[in-house]
Amino acid sequence: MKPCEEEGPGAAAGGDPWKECMEAAVQLARRAGQIIRKALTEEKQVSTKTSAADLVTETDNFVENEIISALKEKFPSHRFIGEESTAGGSKCVLTDSPTWIIDPIDGTCNFVHRFPTVAVSIGFAVNQELEFGVIYHCTEERLYTARRGQGAFCNEKKLQVSKETDKSKALILTEIGPKRDPETLKLFLSNMESLLKAQVHGIRVIGSATLALCHLAAGAADAYYQFGLHCWDLAAATVIIREAGGIVIDTSGGPLDLMSCRVIAAGTKEMAMFLAQEIQTIHYRRDDEN
Numbered sequence: 526m527k528p529c530e531e532e533g534p535g536a537a538a539g540g541d542p543w544k545e546c547m548e549a550a551v552q553l554a555r556r557a558g559q560i561i562r563k564a565l566t567e568e569k570q571v572s573t574k575t576s577a578a579d580l581v582t583e584t585d586n587f588v589e590n591e592i593i594s595a596l597k598e599k600f601p602s603h604r605f606i607g608e609e610s611t612a613g614g615s616k617c618v619l620t621d622s623p624t625w626i627i628d629p630i631d632g633t634c635n636f637v638h639r640f641p642t643v644a645v646s647i648g649f650a651v652n653q654e655l656e657f658g659v660i661y662h663c664t665e666e667r668l669y670t671a672r673r674g675q676g677a678f679c680n681e682k683k684l685q686v687s688k689e690t691d692k693s694k695a696l697i698l699t700e701i702g703p704k705r706d707p708e709t710l711k712l713f714l715s716n717m718e719s720l721l722k723a724q725v726h727g728i729r730v731i732g733s734a735t736l737a738l739c740h741l742a743a744g745a746a747d748a749y750y751q752f753g754l755h756c757w758d759l760a761a762a763t764v765i766i767r768e769a770g771g772i773v774i775d776t777s778g779g780p781l782d783l784m785s786c787r788v789i790a791a792g793t794k795e796m797a798m799f800l801a802q803e804i805q806t807i808h809y810r811r812d813d814e815n
């Protein structure tokens with residue numbers, strides 16, 4: 526697959542074929558962050574998508590349009606998967622083509638409530654392999670970045686996951702996901718109960734899957750699991766965690782499937798396997814089935 530050099534001169538400089546793409550992602554994430562920061566305290570038009578807890582605002586749509594149209598102009602042959610474009614009916618399929626995977630506001634429910642844990646997430650895959658990830662924490666102005674094989678950083682400070690292997694010393698992160706039917710809630714609460722009975726130190730839910738995963742990459746928590754997140758919540762964060770030395774796998778303990786809407790991430794293999802053994806599956810439709 527030809528890299529960004531296809532699109533213009535100087536793109537493949539320094540033997541890093543996707544450098545220009547990553548620079549564009551950083552610039553667009555920062556610009557989106559400014560828009561989101563400003564909109565956070567303003568009145569919003571809020572609608573629901575798959576459930577009463579799955580929210581979207583005009584800012585989600587505006588930011589996604591801004592990012593995708595800027596990237597399309599620069600890289601016309603690339604493909605795009607965006608949270609709001611998918612909600613609007615676009616196909617969510619990962620091919621071998623260079624593909625941008627975008628969540629314009631991760632933590633939309635937080636955004637609606639002015640709870641300041643919101644991020645922009647931009648991941649990039651080629652030949653179905655994740656090449657880089659950029660996540661911008663809009664209110665704290667923290668930029669998380671990682672390029673495959675080149676480490677993970679937060680505002681240029683190198684990230685390193687926790688090396689904790691003992692479940693009784695674990696701080697675990699999760700997110701609730703959009704479904705609220707009785708069966709889903711029963712499984713969600715029973716998973717929490719199992720972990721608490723296993724005597725972990727604590728469980729946290731912050732309302733943004735991408736930022737929770739960034740905390741894991743920074744060593745501020747030991748493990749993460751979730752059912753009901755999407756490829757746009759996972760793409761950029763997966764590169765960041767792996768480059769910070771962590772593990773991102775399927776909830777069964779097998780390899781990650783980006784479209785499966787489920788994940789375990791951890792600083793160590795022991796912690797990941799502990800979660801895989803403890804938690805029960807909550808079924809969600811795959812992203813590429815829509």
Ligand code: IPD
Nearest residue numbers: 631632633700702732733734754
């Ligand atoms: C959601 C948030 C939420 C998580 C969902 C995500 P959105 O993303 O990260 O905390 O539970 O699974 O899809 O809708 O705010 O972009």
